[in-house]
Amino acid sequence: MPQNNKVLITVTGITLVALFWIYWVSVNPMDEKAMVKFISVQEILQTVNNERVRIGGIVADGSIAISSTNKLEVAFTLKEGDSLLPVEFIGTRPDLFKNGAEVIVEGLYQDGSFHADILQTKCASRYEGDLRNASYYNLDEIEI
Amino acid sequence: MTPVLGSVSLSLAAGFGILSVILLSLYIRSGDYRFFLAGRRMAIIVSALVIIATLMLVKELITSNFDVDYVAHYTSIETPTIYKFTALWAGQSGSLLFWVFILAIYSLIMIFQNRNRYHRMMPWVLCVVLTVQLFFLILINFITNPFEPTNADFVIANGLGLNPLLQNLTMAIHPPVLYLGFVGFTIPFAFTFAALLTNEKGSLWVRSIRRWSLVTWLALSCGIILGGWWAYQELGWGGYWAWDPVENASFMPWLTGTAFLHSIIIQEKKNMLRVWNTILIMLTFALTIFGTFLTRSGVMSSVHSFTESPLGPIFLTFVAIIVIVCAILIFQGLPELKSDKHIESLTSRESGFLFNNVVFVTMCFAVFWGTIFPVISEAVKGTKITVGPPFFNQVNVPIGLLLLLLTGVGPLLAWRKTSRRNFIRNFSFPIGLALIAAVVFLLSGFRGYVVISLMLSVFVVVAIVTEFKRGIQARVNRFGESSFVAFRTMVRKNRSRYGGYFVHLGIVLMFIGFTGQAFNLKKEFGLGINDREHLGNINFELKQLLEEERPNHFAWISELLVTGNDGNTITTLRPEKRIYFHRDSNPERRQPHSELDIHSTLKRDIYSVFSSIDTDNDIAFFQIMINPLVQFVWYGGYILVLGTLVALWPSKRQKLLT
Numbered sequence: 001m002p003q004n005n006k007v008l009i010t011v012t013g014i015t016l017v018a019l020f021w022i023y024w025v026s027v028n029p030m031d032e033k034a035m036v037k038f039i040s041v042q043e044i045l046q047t048v049n050n051e052r053v054r055i056g057g058i059v060a061d062g063s064i065a066i067s068s069t070n071k072l073e074v075a076f077t078l079k080e081g082d083s084l085l086p087v088e089f090i091g092t093r094p095d096l097f098k099n100g101a102e103v104i105v106e107g108l109y110q111d112g113s114f115h116a117d118i119l120q121t122k123c124a125s126r127y128e129g130d131l132r133n134a135s136y137y138n139l140d141e142i143e144i
Numbered sequence: 145m146t147p148v149l150g151s152v153s154l155s156l157a158a159g160f161g162i163l164s165v166i167l168l169s170l171y172i173r174s175g176d177y178r179f180f181l182a183g184r185r186m187a188i189i190v191s192a193l194v195i196i197a198t199l200m201l202v203k204e205l206i207t208s209n210f211d212v213d214y215v216a217h218y219t220s221i222e223t224p225t226i227y228k229f230t231a232l233w234a235g236q237s238g239s240l241l242f243w244v245f246i247l248a249i250y251s252l253i254m255i256f257q258n259r260n261r262y263h264r265m266m267p268w269v270l271c272v273v274l275t276v277q278l279f280f281l282i283l284i285n286f287i288t289n290p291f292e293p294t295n296a297d298f299v300i301a302n303g304l305g306l307n308p309l310l311q312n313l314t315m316a317i318h319p320p321v322l323y324l325g326f327v328g329f330t331i332p333f334a335f336t337f338a339a340l341l342t343n344e345k346g347s348l349w350v351r352s353i354r355r356w357s358l359v360t361w362l363a364l365s366c367g368i369i370l371g372g373w374w375a376y377q378e379l380g381w382g383g384y385w386a387w388d389p390v391e392n393a394s395f396m397p398w399l400t401g402t403a404f405l406h407s408i409i410i411q412e413k414k415n416m417l418r419v420w421n422t423i424l425i426m427l428t429f430a431l432t433i434f435g436t437f438l439t440r441s442g443v444m445s446s447v448h449s450f451t452e453s454p455l456g457p458i459f460l461t462f463v464a465i466i467v468i469v470c471a472i473l474i475f476q477g478l479p480e481l482k483s484d485k486h487i488e489s490l491t492s493r494e495s496g497f498l499f500n501n502v503v504f505v506t507m508c509f510a511v512f513w514g515t516i517f518p519v520i521s522e523a524v525k526g527t528k529i530t531v532g533p534p535f536f537n538q539v540n541v542p543i544g545l546l547l548l549l550l551t552g553v554g555p556l557l558a559w560r561k562t563s564r565r566n567f568i569r570n571f572s573f574p575i576g577l578a579l580i581a582a583v584v585f586l587l588s589g590f591r592g593y594v595v596i597s598l599m600l601s602v603f604v605v606v607a608i609v610t611e612f613k614r615g616i617q618a619r620v621n622r623f624g625e626s627s628f629v630a631f632r633t634m635v636r637k638n639r640s641r642y643g644g645y646f647v648h649l650g651i652v653l654m655f656i657g658f659t660g661q662a663f664n665l666k667k668e669f670g671l672g673i674n675d676r677e678h679l680g681n682i683n684f685e686l687k688q689l690l691e692e693e694r695p696n697h698f699a700w701i702s703e704l705l706v707t708g709n710d711g712n713t714i715t716t717l718r719p720e721k722r723i724y725f726h727r728d729s730n731p732e733r734r735q736p737h738s739e740l741d742i743h744s745t746l747k748r749d750i751y752s753v754f755s756s757i758d759t760d761n762d763i764a765f766f767q768i769m770i771n772p773l774v775q776f777v778w779y780g781g782y783i784l785v786l787g788t789l790v791a792l793w794p795s796k797r798q799k800l801l802t
Contacts (some may be wrong), residue, residue, distance in 0.1 A: 006490045006497065007487045007490055007495050008431070009491060010499070011499070014499065014502050014506075015502055015506065018502075018503075018506040018509075018510075019506070019509075021542065021543075022506075022509065022510045022513055022539055025515075025535065025538050025539045026513070026517065026535070029534065029535055029537070029538065030534065030538050031532075031534035032534075033532045033533075033534050034531065034534040034535035035517075035529050035530070035531055035532070035535060035537065036529065036530050036532060037527055037528070037529055037530075038518070038527075038528040038529065038530045039527075039528070049179060054530050058386075065411075066756075068668065069758075071670065071755075071756045071758045071765050072668060072670065072756065072764065072765050085243065090677055091668055091767075092380075092668060092753060092755035092756075092757075092765075092767045093755070095380075095735070095736045095737050095755065096735075096736055102210065122148055122395075125663065129489060
């Protein structure tokens with residue numbers, strides 16, 4: 001018996017439409033947050049553009065400044081290699097956000113400062129660091 | 145002493161593995177049964193040695209032997225015993241050992257189950273399983289050995305310990321459950337591979353791997369749902385799925401595995417779609433290894449993955465070898481695999497299964513494409529692009545809705561061909577009700593995907609309920625049973641079918657939950673005592689702000705009175721801001737943690753996070769979310785698990801077979 005042509009045509013049709021759909025969405029994403037360029041701090045300092053970008057780096061030591069009027073507002077310096085970038089963010093900060101934390105920010109670079117609307121920290125599955133510094137830490141012995 | 149023994153066990157396991165493969169090849173060449181028996185014995189020894197090594201690592205972890213680097217890195221003296229144990233899969237080398245450990249257990253079960261069966265296939269099955277074991281054993285022995293001694297010239301007083309945020313029971317069991325699912329696909333893969341090589345045609349082995357795949361699929365589903373549930377309860381961003389590369393890594397084999405579970409039914413019943421099934425299970429297996437690669441290599445910047453390691457290229461090579469070997473095998477076996485029977489009609493159950501397969505694979509491709517797009521873009525254009533959830537949602541929503549439609553249509557189609565009369569009889573009622581529902585939803589002001597999704601949900605539920613009703617009615621008429629007895633007997637007589645329908649119901653509930661996301665609300669604000677803010681038609685008033693010092697942390701506890709617009713109290717939420725290690729002299733080691741509070745009802749969740757606190761002015765900052773219908777996702781999950789258990793429960797006939 002020959003393969004049923006209707007079945008074959010329908011399957012091929014569905015596949016082609018679906019593949020085209022996937023291609024179409026990757027070329028014309030509806031949301032500007034769907035596909036965002038990931039660039040380095042150095043790159044963003046050199047180019048001037050109003051494009052939404054994502055940047056990763058380390059929170060420079062001692063750079064965190066929380067606004068005294070609105071505790072949700074924070075400014076800090078993002079460090080990647082030797083390049084430094086001032087960042088501003090308003091919103092809930094992740095718990096792991098602190099000096100030296102590895103973070104990813106997403107937003108726009110305007111007037112010499114990066115206005116982030118997404119701030120994520122890398123999730124550490126353990127404490128990084130030197131075993132030499134791991135202190136003996138017994139919760140029962142803490143004076144209260 | 146134990147670390148040395150552990151290391152030696154792992155080396156011996158690799159040695160015996162190679163020996164076993166050689167013996168089995170000798171059997172395949174010469175047909176001398178003694179080679180097979182010896183080879184199989186060696187395979188048992190390999191698994192036994194792996195299990196012994198794992199137990200030794202567990203012992204080191206529990207007794208805190210910090211001379212072992214792994215123990216010193218992932219546990220500390222204060223780590224509670226349960227988390228010392230779960231540290232087994234907290235790090236890279238431990239989790240790879242855990243992978244082979246699960247495979248060892250599966251392998252032993254498989255060898256025992258089939259000790260008197262499939263004499264032609266078994267040597268190949270064992271060879272495939274051993275090759276996978278050897279791959280991981282080589283990684284563990286040469287690249288990342290969990291028994292590596294600490295490289296230090298001082299006495300280590302304490303280990304670094306596990307992040308307290310990960311000391312959570314759900315988080316502790318999520319990885320092993322997921323691994324049970326990942327690793328389990330190795331066995332059906334090995335059988336399919338062997339069947340292809342030995343040109344095995346019978347359907348008995350198909351039935352046994354269908355059960356394997358179902359167990360594995362259940363574990364994978366549970367792992368995925370648990371991960372989402374944990375993220376929702378603990379992470380505080382208000383969602384359960386972020387399309388993170390590692391989440392996708394578990395979702396892709398789930399998609400192809402689900403497709404496989406459907407089309408294997410056709411192979412078992414009709415001996416059709418064999419090429420498809422072979423491709424699907426091989427794809428699923430390759431995706432589990434690829435998934436392990438995504439988790440372990442750090443190629444994708446993901447919150448889950450470990451930092452860059454030399455494992456990446458090795459894993460990728462292994463995946464490439466699997467894909468190439470499978471492709472060659474399928475191509476060579478094509479004439480044998482092709483069935484002499486063909487799908488007769490577009491409106492048959494068979495083509496329903498085929499469409500379902502195509503859509504599942506397409507969705508898998510869409511997820512795959514989005515996941516590797518950053519890598520491709522970097523290689524081709526030199527710019528790294530990150531692909532966010534909006535892309536995955538936009539691509540997958542229509543594909544998902546198509547799947548939902550098929551969930552309802554498939555079971556209503558008859559085998560071979562649905563006659564026009566049957567078509568009208570089976571479809572008119574569900575379609576009618578779905579259309580009425582659509583009109584009601586449109587009149588209630590819903591638009592777009594939401595209406596389609598809810599309409600399809602109604603369609604599927606009605607279709608399933610009528611299927612149940614029809615089956616019960618037939619028994620009542622024929623045997624004069626009561627409806628309940630008829631229902632019970634009917635399910636018992638065909639567990640996989642009706643279990644499958646329960647799973648479908650679970651999936652519909654989950655879709656309803658996903659649809660609720662379209663109405664999510666979110667707001668961030670600061671409140672002083674007795675201040676009030678609103679989100680939607682719900683008001684939040686800060687009644688109290690308490691401080692409390694607890695054994696291992698300091699907490700600010702807020703008390704938010706939640707009222708409706710009519711003034712009626714809905715609930716009181718008490719999200720907390722905690723500081724762990726608050727007495728540590730080094731402020732960098734103090735660890736803030738937001739303990740969120742959720743008020744859940746079937747209709748909606750009110751989700752509160754205590755973001756930060758202004759102690760000078762006594763202002764607490766909150767992030768509040770209103771997430772409608774989230775509970776449906778979890779209830780759908782429960783029903784999915786129950787349905788799968790119904791399908792898996794051994795029937796009398798199966799007991800006789802084994």
